Amino acid sequence: MRIAVVGKGGAGKSVIAGTTARLLARRGYRVLALDSDLLPGLSISLGSGPDPVDPPLNQAAEKNENGRWRLRKGVSVVSAVKRYTTEGPDGIRLMQIGKGGKDGIQPIMGAVNAYYKLIHRLGDARTFADWAMVADMPAGPRQLAFDYAPFAREYLVVVQPGAQSALTGRRVAKIVRMRGGAEVRFVANRVKDKEDVAHVERLIGEPVFWSLPADEGVAEAERLGIAPIDHVPDSPTIAGIEEMVAALARLGGNSSR
Amino acid sequence: MKIVVAGKGGAGKTTVSGTIARALARAGNPVLALDADANPMLGVSLGVGFEKTDMLNSVRQALDAGDVEHEPTVEGMVENFGTDAPDGVRLVVASRIDNDSPGCQCCGVSPDQILRELEHEYRVVICDLEAGIGTVSRMAAGNADVVVVVANPTAKALEVARRAIEIAQDVAEVVVLANRVRSDEDLKAITDVVGDHELIVIPEDPVIAAADRDGVAPIDLDPESPGVAAIIKLADRLAGAPLPA
Numbered sequence: 001m002r003i004a005v006v007g008k009g010g011a012g013k014s015v016i017a018g019t020t021a022r023l024l025a026r027r028g029y030r031v032l033a034l035d036s037d038l039l040p041g042l043s044i045s046l047g048s049g050p051d052p053v054d055p056p057l058n059q060a061a062e063k064n065e066n067g068r069w070r071l072r073k074g075v076s077v078v079s080a081v082k083r084y085t086t087e088g089p090d091g092i093r094l095m096q097i098g099k100g101g102k103d104g105i106q107p108i109m110g111a112v113n114a115y116y117k118l119i120h121r122l123g124d125a126r127t128f129a130d131w132a133m134v135a136d137m138p139a140g141p142r143q144l145a146f147d148y149a150p151f152a153r154e155y156l157v158v159v160q161p162g163a164q165s166a167l168t169g170r171r172v173a174k175i176v177r178m179r180g181g182a183e184v185r186f187v188a189n190r191v192k193d194k195e196d197v198a199h200v201e202r203l204i205g206e207p208v209f210w211s212l213p214a215d216e217g218v219a220e221a222e223r224l225g226i227a228p229i230d231h232v233p234d235s236p237t238i239a240g241i242e243e244m245v246a247a248l249a250r251l252g253g254n255s256s257r
Numbered sequence: 258m259k260i261v262v263a264g265k266g267g268a269g270k271t272t273v274s275g276t277i278a279r280a281l282a283r284a285g286n287p288v289l290a291l292d293a294d295a296n297p298m299l300g301v302s303l304g305v306g307f308e309k310t311d312m313l314n315s316v317r318q319a320l321d322a323g324d325v326e327h328e329p330t331v332e333g334m335v336e337n338f339g340t341d342a343p344d345g346v347r348l349v350v351a352s353r354i355d356n357d358s359p360g361c362q363c364c365g366v367s368p369d370q371i372l373r374e375l376e377h378e379y380r381v382v383i384c385d386l387e388a389g390i391g392t393v394s395r396m397a398a399g400n401a402d403v404v405v406v407v408a409n410p411t412a413k414a415l416e417v418a419r420r421a422i423e424i425a426q427d428v429a430e431v432v433v434l435a436n437r438v439r440s441d442e443d444l445k446a447i448t449d450v451v452g453d454h455e456l457i458v459i460p461e462d463p464v465i466a467a468a469d470r471d472g473v474a475p476i477d478l479d480p481e482s483p484g485v486a487a488i489i490k491l492a493d494r495l496a497g498a499p500l501p502a
Contacts, residue, residue, distance in 0.1 A: 008296070009266010009388040014413070039265065039389045040416045102423050104394035139266030139388040140296035141354045163307050163472025164271060164298045170311070171296060171355055179357040199470070203307075223446070225412025 001029065001132035001252055002123070004149035006176075007158035008168035009139030012189040015218060015228055016158055017136035018045030019241045022229045025090035027249065029132035032081060032093050032122075036115060036148050038100040038108075042136040047227030048088030054107075055098030056084040060118070061110035069113035077121040080114070081128070089227070116148070123151040140168060144175045154248065157186045159204060161196040166203030173204075185209035187244070210247070212240040259372060259382045259400070260495055263425065264407035265417035266388030269436040272465060272475060273407055273488055274385035275302025279476045280492035282344035287380035289335065289347045293368035294387040295354040303342040304474030314338055316366045317352035331374040334366075343474070368392050372400045381496070389417065393424050401429045403495060407436050408450070410443035419450045426454070434491070437461045459487045 001024060005017040014037075021033040035042040043051050060080050062072045071080075085093040097115040098108030105112060122128060135149045143149075155176045159169040173184045188200040188211040197211045217232030224231065229238055262274045271294075278290040292299035300310030316334050339349045351366050368384065369392060375382055384401070386392045393404065404425035408418035418433065425431050431454040435447040439461045448456065462484025468475040475485045 009268070010409075010414075011267065038391070039413075039420075041413050044412055100390055100394065101420060102394075104391070140294070142295050142387075145354045145357055145359045147357070162469040163301055164469060167298060167301070167307065167311055167472075168296055174355065175357050203472075222411040222413070223443070 001134075001248065002151050002153040003133065003156060003248070004135040004137055004152035004154070005156045005158060006137045006144060006172045007139070008165045011158040011160050011165050011168075012212075013139075013158050014041035014045040014136050015222070015237070016156065016187065016189070016212070016241060017134050018042055018047070018227060019229050019238060020245055021046060021092050021132075021134040022090050022227070023242055023245045024132040024134065025092050027245070030093075030130065031091070031132045031134065032085070032095060032128065033088065034119065034133060034135035034149070035094065035096040036119075036143055037136060037138040038097065038105060039138065040099060043088075043094070043096075044225050045227055046088050046092065046094065047230050048086065048092070048094050051096065051099050052086070053099075053101070055096050055111040056086065057096065057098065057111035057114045057118075058108060060084045060114040069110060071114055071117055075114075077118050077125045078127045080118050084114070089230075119148065120150050141172050141175055144172050147179070152182050154183050154185060154252065157184060158189050159186055159200050159208075160190045161188065161199045163203060166200060169204050187212060190214040210240070210244045212237050212244070258402050258495075259375075259377050259384070260403045260405060261372070261384045261386060261393075261396070261401040261429070262405045262407060263386045263390070263393050263421045264388075265409070265414040268407040268409050268414050268417075269434075269459070269465075270388075270407050271298050271385050272302045272469065273405065273434060273436070273459075274383055275299055275304070275474060276476050276485060276488040277405075277492040277495070278303060278342075278346045278383045279344050279474060280489040281381050281383070281496055282346045284493065284496060286496060288345070289339075289349065289375065289380055289382045290342065291368070291371060291375070291382060291384040292348065292350045293371070293384050293392060295352050296387070297350045297353050299350075299385045300340070300342065300348060301472050302468070302474055303346060303348060304477050305340065305342050305348065307472030313340055313348075313350050313353075315350040315353040320366065321360070331371055332376060335375070343477070367395075369395045369397070369400055372396070390421050390424060393421055396425075396428050398428045403432055404429045405432050405434060405491075407434045408447050409437050410435070410439075410446045415446060415450050418447075422450065422452065422454065431455075432457060432491070432495075434459055457487065457491050459484050
């Protein structure tokens with residue numbers, strides 16, 4: 001299971017990524033959750049507590065004699081996952097690129113560079129061959145274009161029933177397919193009825209893989225800043241994501257466990 | 258006059274930007290709408306149309322394709338690569354990332370550079386930023402007169418708004434929009450991060466939701482619905498703000 005969750009801002013990426021990671025952990029996978037968003041999101045949906053101001057991955061990078069960032073000597077992808085990730089609920093390991101603040105991304109440039117180098121080694125690391133990986137990506141196409149989830153074999157493109165969201169979904173799916181090597185699966189989120197699903201499919205021009213219902217409980221969790229799976233574990237959205245994860249596990253059963 | 262609109266993805270930046278642009282143009286101002294999101298969408302809320310917005314050329318792509326030969330000024334690029342939107346708004350897309358090897362996205366057309374170099378004495382420039390705080394953190398004093406921070410009553414959007422306000426207040430006047438407010442509790446959550454800045458409430462509005470659903474401009478659906486009317490009122494207030502010396 002190597003999943004990246006992409007789409008427009010506000011479409012529900014973090015909720016789907018965080019909940020998927022939690023559910024995979026409860027199904028018995030070792031889970032590495034990957035947060036490459038410079039803005040807060042995944043840690044809230046995952047329920048892993050506040051984002052550290054100084055990302056642990058800052059410790060994994062150093063500058064060489066020419067002032068260029070490299071992984072610190074002795075840091076491998078295996079040791080990085082052990083030492084520079086934090087532990088979240090259900091035993092999830094969370095690797096974060098760090099969050100931008102008042103001084104922009106300057107204070108986290110070490111972590112940004114370490115993150116980018118490490119994710120390109122994750123896919124081949126035998127230690128993690130059995131692990132599930134779930135990446136929550138920032139809004140829009142930018143990181144996809146620059147290959148910020150090279151380990152991913154499934155891209156969940158989250159679209160809610162709206163023009164802007166669908167246009168974004170179409171654009172990011174196009175970039176993933178250009179690069180190849182991964183499945184694109186559209187997830188219609190916050191749908192109220194069949195017409196909403198049909199509307200999404202009309203706008204994106206192809207069928208959706210899964211649809212998740214609009215859910216007041218999840219909206220409330222979002223207002224409160226609590227992981228939906230902790231706040232409303234029996235809500236329709238969480239049940240929907242659970243079924244989707246089961247379907248993904250069946251589809252990817254040969255390659256991951 | 259230069260107005261920049263920032264906030265979390267999905268907060269409503271594009272809807273607000275497009276509606277302000279249309280309202281200012283209807284009030285008789287020359288308006289340049291600058292789409293500074295690498296996932297450009299401003300055409301949709303301006304009323305250019307869903308499919309047409311997806312096809313718009315961007316300055317970045319024009320430069321890459323060699324369509325612009327030594328175009329010496331940002332003004333020239335606006336002239337050559339802008340699109341006419343309803344009510345006489347001129348729409349310019351800075352950059353569109355639509356492939357898996359996009360190259361440098363900033364050389365010559367970074368949003369902060371365009372904002373710096375665009376003429377704004379005789380017109381209003383309204384700039385819809387990419388989600389987050391990246392561009393705001395690269396802005397210098399004078400890049401904008403007003404930064405409109407769009408906030409929603411969710412924990413994530415408020416955290417982004419808090420960061421955007423903290424940075425923007427050093428370079429421009431800040432106006433905070435409380436978007437999709439449904440209750441006093443929603444408003445209270447937003448008020449807590451606003452500080453001393455001006456706060457404008459945009460009530461939850463089915464007309465705006467319907468416009469987004471179908472990819473049309475909210476101002477074309479119903480300019481008198483509560484949410485749209487609140488954005489138009491903000492546009493009037495911004496137009497009345499003193500122009501920079």
